[in-house]
């Protein structure tokens with residue numbers, strides 16, 4: 001039995017979707033806002049955190065690699081260049097695209113002057129748009145970052161792509177990336193994850 005600590009619509013949604021995608025059924029989810037001392041679960045206060053019954057694991061990318069190593073699926077090859085490439089994509093999503101969107105959350109909260117906020121958010125958006133162009137280039141000859149089958153990185157990017165609409169910015173997601181995202185968010189695993197978050201089941 002796994003316990004996943006989450007916040008609705010946040011990056012923990014990718015972990016939950018991946019759990020569903022690889023067919024893990026024994027999952028309980030807990031909204032971190034409802035945990036009185038969440039910092040005893042994760043000292044930095046972030047989701048996702050995953051309790052596997054004996055250990056609490058943290059850091060989204062590490063959690064996903066842990067789960068894909070533990071459970072049979074074709075989302076993470078066992079070895080060789082294919083494995084390295086899948087990890088590279090997971091890290092790109094987690095350590096490059098996620099923080100790029102993170103700037104929007106930070107600026108929205110930290111900057112008081114409306115014009116300064118808009119101007120700085122526009123600059124942060126340019127950086128996000130450049131990253132989506134890089135994704136688009138990767139997707140020129142394939143449907144997903146992993147090839148013809150969805151990879152964990154695709155789930156991660158699809159989750160982050162939903163954050164843009166929370167801000168007054170013009171994020172441009174090019175066509176192949178848009179297709180990838182549309183395909184991921186219509187998968188039963190993703191829909192189930194959204195539903196689980198709504199009902200906290």
Ligand SMILES: N[C@@H](CCC(=O)N[C@@H](CS)C(=O)NCC(=O)O)C(=O)O
Pocket residue numbers: 007010011012045046047048058059060061094
């Ligand atoms: N490096 C961490 C970052 C996780 C992170 O930034 N999580 C956000 C949600 S997407 C969070 O929990 N923020 C704290 C909050 O908003 O209270 C990871 O990848 O797990």
